[in-house]
Amino acid sequence: MAQEKTSLLFVKGAAILGVAGLVSKLLGAVYRIPYQNIAGDIGLYVYMQVYPLYTTLLILATAGFPIAISKIVSERTAIGDVQGARRSFRVASIALLILGLFFFLLLFGGAPYIADFMGDDHLTTPLRAVAWSLPLLPMVAILRGYFQGHQNMMPTGVSQVMEQLIRVVFILLAAYWAMYIHEDAYLAGTGAVFAAFPGGVAAVLVLLWYWRRDKKNNPALYADTPADEGDATSENNPTWSNRQVLASLLRYALPICIGALVLPLIPLVDSITVINMLQWSGMEEHLAKVMKGAFDRSQPLIQFGTFFATSLSLALVPAISEAAAQRQHQLIATRSEIAIRLTFLLGLPASVGLALLAEPVNVMLYGDSNGTQAIAVQSLTIAFATLSIASAGILQGLGRVMRPARNLLIGVVVKLVFNLLLVPFWGITGAALSTVLAYFVAMGLNVLGVKKYTGAKISWRQTALRPFLSVLVMAVVVLVVEWGGYALLGGVIKSERLFHTLVGLIAVGAGALVYLLALLKTGGLTRGDILYLPKGKRISAFLTRLRLLPPSKDHVENA
Incomplete structure (x- = not known):
């Protein structure tokens, strides 16, 4: 009974964190579009x-520590060492606050040198503005880890969403104030990066509210002495020393920290190299900044494109872990094969569709066509990034946590090398191509790892050939609809942005419908695949009624 309750708490907690993470990521992708509309390409x-x-720097100061703290707290609580759990919390608090303060001083004091290294001295103030949140956010990580250690995921989930929501609102308000009152894009950017501080304050307040409520409801966990009568240092209730707590904290947190650290390195490579390479090639400074801002337009679009893969990855890790714990090797292979296929089925059309419709989508979202070619090239990242995320989820479920991080780090090296080679000659299009190559390498290494460790037999006819044929049909329809939309609506709608919006939406709708029909007709999407999707049975039944899927064997037998 106790085991079932623990399993239920775990599943519920994973669901809460998963939903909160997805909502936070969605908010994080959405706000950059209105922000760019307000602050322009220079502000972006x-x-x-x-x-x-x-x-x-934030990952270095906090990543991995909530999980490490939660693990230590849950372990000490499980053996009745309440004081040990509290000691762990105190030691982690002091260590992370010192680390956060160190990175604050490093970034605040080193801002002029970092700005100069990035090729723009005016970035000193924005760098100093963002530094203020570094001493605060470690406290957020500590409190989240403590609650997670007591199997209470709600404070973490609510604080994540609230932090992101307050940050996004502050970014948009600050950008509006800076542009419409002061007409200063650098001030807008300063306000946008400073928004991490009020977001962090909101998260701390939410967590402290939960802390106060939890303290009232569970006073034994917060008492000066353990809940049971007995000495805190007895054999039944041993307490760790500060050194033991710190050693255990680092042992758990560092691998996760290193793994998480790789993800922001690709945009960091662009921050360091693109402006410098553009100016080195002879481009005027202001134009280089505008082009870098236009290049950054593709980031929210790629995040949207990889949203499904992120959701699938969150579901994959526990599913693969469960099968691995039960030594169900065939189930691991089957789930891996289906995950790879479904991810590719959605990532490929998203990449090709955005590449074909880069201009109308760019004008629809950002108001002009600056950087359209770079968006078209970088859209190919979606197919590789989705496969990379899904395959990383499979490897993490198998306990191979560091392998995806290593593979992505190799991709970062590829990104750096090709940025230096291509940007001086091809500008931001070269930077976009180097991003595609980076994710292609990381994806390829991850998929090879999946095949090696799961024994999955990926059928390239089923996984790639049929989707390619379906995407080819989709591409033809999208191009015809796009051309027809330009021809029919060109003289009717005067607003360029509204014109491109209508053309883009009609072409996207037609392309999605045709791609689905082509997949069903070629057998690229089967009933078995659909059943793995949310509401899969209902979708399958609906498509069967429309005669887009053949009746299932059970349906035929019952008939």
Whole structure:
């Protein structure tokens, strides 16, 4: 009974964190579009120059520590060592606050040198603005880890969403104030990166509210002495020393920290190299900044494109872990094969569709066509990034946590090398191509790892050939609809943005419908695949009624 309750708590907690993570990611992708509309490409450039460096330092200061703290707290609580759990919390608090303060001083004091290294001295103020949140956010990580250690995931989930929501609202308000009152894109960028501080304050307040409520409901966990009568240092209730707590904390947190650290390195490479390479090739400074801002337009589009893969990855890790714990090797292979196929089925049309419709989508979202070619090239990242995320989820479920990080780090090296080679000659299109190559390499290494460790037999006819044929049909229809939309609506609609919006939406709708029909007709999407999707049975039954899927064997037998 106790085991079932623990399993239920785990599943519920994973679901809460999964939903909160997806909502946070969605908010994180959405806000950059209205922000660019307010602050322009220069404002977006300022934000994207500073934010990847901040994210890198934040990961160094906090990533892995909530999980490490939760693990230590849950272990000490499980053996009745309540004081040991509290000691772990105190030691982690002091260590992370010192680390956060160190990175604050490093970024605040080193801002002029970092700005100069990035090729723009005006970035000093934005760099210093974002530094203020670094001493605060470790406290968020500590509190989240403590609650997770007591199997209470709600405070983490609510604080994540609230932090992101307050940050996004502050970014948009600050950008509006800076542009419409002061007409200063750098001030807008400064406000946007400073938004991490009020977001962090909101998260701390939410967590402290939960802390106060939990303290009232569970006073034994917060008492000066353990809940049971007995000495805190007895054999039944041993307490760790500070050194033991710190050693255990680092042992758990560092591998996760290193793995998470790789993700912001690709945009950080762009922050360091693109502006410098553009100016080195002879481009005027202001134009280089505008082009970098136009290049950064593709980031939210790629995040949207990989949203499904992120959701699938969150579901894959526990599913693969469960099968691995039960030594069900065939089930691991089957789930891996289906995950790879479904991810590719969605990533490929998203890449090709965005590449074909880059201009109308660009004008629809950002108001002009700057950087359209770079968006078209970088859209190919979606197919490789989705496969990379899904395959990383499979490897993590098998306990191979560091392998995806290593593979992505190799991709970062590829990104750096090709940025240096291509940007001086092809500009931001070269930077876009180097991103595609980076994710292609990381994806390829991950998929090879999946085949090696799961024994999955990936049928390239089923996984790639049929989707390629379906995408080819989709591409023809999209191009015809796009051309027809330009011809029919060109003289009717005067607003360029509304014109491109209508053309883009009609072409996207037609392309999605044709791609689905082509997949069903070629057998690229089977009933078995559909059943793995959310509401799969209902979708399958609906498609069967429309005669887009053949009746199932059970249906035929019952008839």
